[in-house]
Amino acid sequence: MPSTFASSALVPPGLAADLIQIVLCLALLVAIAAPLGVYMAKVFSGELTFFARAERALLAPAGVRPKAEQHWSTYAFSLLAFNAAGFVVLYLVLRAQNLLPLNPRGFAGLPPHLAFDTAVSFVTNTNWQSYGGETTLSNFSQMVGLTTQNFVSAASGMAVAAAVARGLASRQVRSIGNFWTDLVRAILYVLLPLSIVVALALVWLGVPQTLDASATATTLEGAKQTIALGPVASQVAIKQLGTNGGGFFNVNSAHPFENPTAISNLIEWLAILVIPVAFCFTYGRMVGDRRQGRALFVAMGLMLVASIGAIYAAEHAGNPLLAGLVDPAAGNMEGKEVRFGVVGSALWAAATTAASNGSVNAMHDSLTPLGGLVAMLQIQLGEVVFGGVGVGLTGMLLFVVLTVFLAGLMVGRTPEYLGKKIEAREVKLAALTLLIMPIGVLGFAALAIATGHAQTAVQDAGPHGLSELLYAYSSATGNNGSAFAGFGAATPWHDTWLGLAMLLGRFGYIVPILAIAGSLAAKKTTPASAGTFPTHGALFVGLLIATILIVGALTFFPVLALGPIAEQVSILAGHTF
Amino acid sequence: MHKILRPALVLLALFTVLTGIAYPLAVTGLAAVLAPQQAGGSLIVRNGTVVGSALIGQSFASERYFHGRPSATTAPDPADPSKTIAAPYDASASAGSNLGPSAAALKEAVARRAAALGPGPAPADLVTASASGLDPDVSPAAALVQVPRVAAARRLDPARLRALVEAHVEEPRFFFGEPRVNVLALNLALDATNP
Numbered sequence: 001m002p003s004t005f006a007s008s009a010l011v012p013p014g015l016a017a018d019l020i021q022i023v024l025c026l027a028l029l030v031a032i033a034a035p036l037g038v039y040m041a042k043v044f045s046g047e048l049t050f051f052a053r054a055e056r057a058l059l060a061p062a063g064v065r066p067k068a069e070q071h072w073s074t075y076a077f078s079l080l081a082f083n084a085a086g087f088v089v090l091y092l093v094l095r096a097q098n099l100l101p102l103n104p105r106g107f108a109g110l111p112p113h114l115a116f117d118t119a120v121s122f123v124t125n126t127n128w129q130s131y132g133g134e135t136t137l138s139n140f141s142q143m144v145g146l147t148t149q150n151f152v153s154a155a156s157g158m159a160v161a162a163a164v165a166r167g168l169a170s171r172q173v174r175s176i177g178n179f180w181t182d183l184v185r186a187i188l189y190v191l192l193p194l195s196i197v198v199a200l201a202l203v204w205l206g207v208p209q210t211l212d213a214s215a216t217a218t219t220l221e222g223a224k225q226t227i228a229l230g231p232v233a234s235q236v237a238i239k240q241l242g243t244n245g246g247g248f249f250n251v252n253s254a255h256p257f258e259n260p261t262a263i264s265n266l267i268e269w270l271a272i273l274v275i276p277v278a279f280c281f282t283y284g285r286m287v288g289d290r291r292q293g294r295a296l297f298v299a300m301g302l303m304l305v306a307s308i309g310a311i312y313a314a315e316h317a318g319n320p321l322l323a324g325l326v327d328p329a330a331g332n333m334e335g336k337e338v339r340f341g342v343v344g345s346a347l348w349a350a351a352t353t354a355a356s357n358g359s360v361n362a363m364h365d366s367l368t369p370l371g372g373l374v375a376m377l378q379i380q381l382g383e384v385v386f387g388g389v390g391v392g393l394t395g396m397l398l399f400v401v402l403t404v405f406l407a408g409l410m411v412g413r414t415p416e417y418l419g420k421k422i423e424a425r426e427v428k429l430a431a432l433t434l435l436i437m438p439i440g441v442l443g444f445a446a447l448a449i450a451t452g453h454a455q456t457a458v459q460d461a462g463p464h465g466l467s468e469l470l471y472a473y474s475s476a477t478g479n480n481g482s483a484f485a486g487f488g489a490a491t492p493w494h495d496t497w498l499g500l501a502m503l504l505g506r507f508g509y510i511v512p513i514l515a516i517a518g519s520l521a522a523k524k525t526t527p528a529s530a531g532t533f534p535t536h537g538a539l540f541v542g543l544l545i546a547t548i549l550i551v552g553a554l555t556f557f558p559v560l561a562l563g564p565i566a567e568q569v570s571i572l573a574g575h576t577f
Numbered sequence: 578m579h580k581i582l583r584p585a586l587v588l589l590a591l592f593t594v595l596t597g598i599a600y601p602l603a604v605t606g607l608a609a610v611l612a613p614q615q616a617g618g619s620l621i622v623r624n625g626t627v628v629g630s631a632l633i634g635q636s637f638a639s640e641r642y643f644h645g646r647p648s649a650t651t652a653p654d655p656a657d658p659s660k661t662i663a664a665p666y667d668a669s670a671s672a673g674s675n676l677g678p679s680a681a682a683l684k685e686a687v688a689r690r691a692a693a694l695g696p697g698p699a700p701a702d703l704v705t706a707s708a709s710g711l712d713p714d715v716s717p718a719a720a721l722v723q724v725p726r727v728a729a730a731r732r733l734d735p736a737r738l739r740a741l742v743e744a745h746v747e748e749p750r751f752f753f754g755e756p757r758v759n760v761l762a763l764n765l766a767l768d769a770t771n772p
Contacts, residue, residue: 061591078585144598147597147601148596152589187595187596196604200611203616208615209604215617215627217620217627223636225668228671234600238596254707256633260632263750319683321683322701326698327698327718328701330700334678335705337707337708338715338755339754360708366683459677460677463679464678485673485675486676571679
């Protein structure tokens with residue numbers, strides 16, 4: 001560490017080292033994401049052809065002509081059919097894993113509610129872990145079942161973003177591209193090559209990749225230790241890159257085999273965010289105005305930096321209840337790993353809840369109340385701080401529609417975006433999606449409380465118990481997948497309702513945004529005039545962030561006050577539960 | 578209908594083969610050639626016996642060894658399989674405590690562990706449960722605080738033992754990570770110098 005920082009009286013040495021880590025992480029992220037975004041724009045525009053033969057080999061037996069354009073409704077229906085088929089197959093694999101090969105530890109088939117929840121979870125790109133990976137699932141289920149859905153659910157989201165960008169860029173056409181072609185290209189050109197590179201790098205750093213299920217060791221004190229193994233690296237790579245997040249092991253990327261060093265932590269952290277960030281740049285190029293992509297990037301980036309800072313500050317401050325018992329220098333270490341410390345854990349907690357990834361390298365249930373609040377709030381805002389691959393960008397575009405509408409109301413003009421008139425149909429569809437988070441989080445959580453199912457599932461008493469429940473339904477509706485893992489979700493009630501929340505939070509956004517894209521694709525583009533409200537400047541970025549925060553705060557502040565805020569006040573007063 | 582169902586089923590089948598079978602098997606094959614030691618779990622062999630993994634912590638209770646962090650992993654109770662009992666460092670069932678910051682159980686557990694270490698504030702990592710239950714590392718402060726105990730149990734010069742600990746501190750690389758001591762590696766070195 002440079003001594004100039006270390007010796008500065010203004011910045012304590014530990015803090016300086018932490019800030020350097022944060023800045024380096026963000027700089028590396030942008031340095032990789034910007035060129036990747038340009039590359040993805042070329043992929044989805046069909047400019048790149050080096051995998052054209054593989055593309056044809058996949059599309060021909062499917063009976064798809066690669067350039068056959070689809071109306072938005074056909075595009076959406078194709079996506080729904082593909083995901084429905086994926087759900088059925090995954091459900092059957094999980095139910096019947098005891099009859100299928102590669103089950104060396106002899107796990108039983110999953111019960112119906114757990115198989116339903118897990119299958120929905122992976123098809124919707126949520127990857128909520130109601131199961132404990134190494135104690136429940138065979139290698140066959142992990143590879144053929146889960147890894148496949150990790151790829152295709154991520155590719156489905158990327159296809160949506162490509163189609164929406166195309167719809168906004170085109171003029172007076174009835175189509176927004178071909179779902180099957182976009183799906184195949186997302187996997188062949190982006191997800192598969194990146195996954196192979198990341199997986200091999202992770203193996204090099206210590207992540208196992210073997211078909212053996214476990215090894216047995218005799219510890220120095222003579223005890224027998226069974227060490228679970230498996231094809232870990234290949235699954236970790238795609239679960240990070242595809243904003244899936246479902247770990248090979250129960251504790252996900254906190255497990256030393258999923259994430260053995262600070263460098264593997266850096267690679268996996270970059271992998272969480274790189275495709276969602278790249279999509280801002282892809283979008284700018286595809287709509288033919290890079291400033292538009294940059295504006296979204298800045299809005300999302302500012303919110304991410306604020307979240308990292310807030311979680312870091314909360315965790316660094318530690319738990320006031322333990323003051324005097326522990327040396328405060330290390331911060332809140334319950335549920336964290338030494339090799340990551342507070343800064344590596346805070347960076348991850350912010351990234352995984354921003355990007356709808358849901359993998360964890362620290363136990364979110366043991367975050368400080370305010371750290372947990374920020375993580376939860378990022379999900380509740382609708383997973384638009386970069387968000388899931390593809391769907392984060394399109395979720396943000398729904399807020400863009402609302403923001404230009406609000407701006408239009410203020411000046412009394414018909415709102416426009418990219419030269420397209422935003423009219424009643426688009427605004428209605430966008431406003432409809434604002435109901436999804438309140439229904440899935442507040443509605444479903446209230447139902448669980450009213451029926452008594454919440455009270456039996458929470459681990460902690462007091463306001464933290466409410467936080468556990470809220471986090472679970474936020475995570476499911478936001479398709480995040482991380483958890484306050486003390487919450488006992490593996491019951492028929494919660495598996496079912498969390499599964500429904502995931503379906504609502506996935507397809508409840510995808511279908512309306514495709515409808516908006518289809519509707520805008522059919523419109524004329526009018527050239528910008530002196531009266532046009534520019535959507536690439538600082539004013540617009542500010543309005544966009546304000547819209548997101550106001551909608552989120554109005555919806556969730558009351559319940560957050562009863563959960564994490566009440567808990568923070570309690571521990572400051574010295575209360576335990 | 579057929580125009581949508583056929584590509585849905587065919588592509589699902591093809592991607593299952595490509596991403597669900599070929600991809601993990603290809604990575605497995607490459608890993609076995611390029612980095613077999615890591616791919617197999619970084620197992621450590623001493624005198625022909627596997628004594629653990631370099632990446633996975635193990636439970637130490639003896640006064641003669643440095644101890645790792647509290648671990649929240651559990652196993653089914655042999656007397657009543659519907660209940661669980663503490664089974665620290667069970668590397669077949671990773672788990673954190675998931676205790677919330679306001680949990681009375683957290684404060685009690687931390688106070689109990691800190692009291693066992695003696696007076697004064699304890700290194701935070703040595704009295705809090707890790708995320709995985711398998712954390713292989715402790716902070717340098719958490720290793721150093723154990724030096725007097727281990728030195729007494731092994732009748733070693735504390736200054737020499739302190740030097741051994743300091744030689745096992747891994748510093749952050751390229752600014753990333755935290756300083757740490759791998760407990761198993763340290764204890765193996767301890768056994769090698771003082772059997």
